Amino acid sequence: MIEVVNLEKDYRLEGETIKAVDNINFKVDQGEFMAILGHSGSGKTTLLNLLGGLTRPTHGTVKIEGQDIWDLSDNQLSEMRNEKMNFIFQFASLIPTLNVIDNILLPTAFGKKRERKHYDHAMELLGIVGLTEKGQAYPAQLSGGQQRRVAIARAFINAPKIILADEPTGDLDEKTEQEMVNLFRKMNQEENTTFIIVTHSSSLAAQTDRQMRMTSGRLEAEPNGCPQ
């Protein structure tokens, strides 16, 4: 599903080069449910952005279903992203001028015409994340955790094959976090959705099937498969 070869991303900052991602190689199969752990600044967000084609690598390749994503034109890349993957971003990512339902419907706005069934599906997802009454609210009228749950609902609206989630439960309490993890697992089992989840939550990571740890831009499998 995903294959990463010699992946590297350098940032230049005040004359210095930061290797945010440093020669990473790994494969992810369709339907994997995995976590990426690591200290702040270790390169996790940069890696997710590379996997999703939001950041161009300095070296190396990212292949999605065998296709090198940087061989695609801009349009093809957007299309591929829209068809196959969705992000749950680390920081607030809702559009402030759209209400909750329209935010959830955003991924359906590209390409196909929006239909009644999309709206019904958005309402269903809103119910699943426990926010049925908030459909007409604007992001600024929601708490941080509620905004996060809307972003989770939005990530599911297109039934993507891959979900790249960056601290998806960062601002949720333990009970709500567990509800969201159950939802991810359900999607994973029923739809065979591939999940790559960046998290600092050891209880979340412990529920995944595979854990990788990033340290200073490098990625290694957890030796005992059990995060600290």
Ligand SMILES: Nc1ncnc2c1ncn2[C@@H]1O[C@H](COP(=O)(O)OP(=O)(O)OP(=O)(O)O)[C@@H](O)[C@H]1O
């Ligand atoms: N646009 C940028 N320009 C320069 N340096 C950057 C840029 N984005 C990230 N970095 C640097 O790259 C490194 C990796 O950053 P990244 O955001 O990937 O870390 P992270 O593991 O997601 O951290 P956190 O857990 O705090 O979210 C850090 O040293 C960061 O300062």
Ligand SMILES: [Mg+2]
């Ligand atoms: Mg980050």
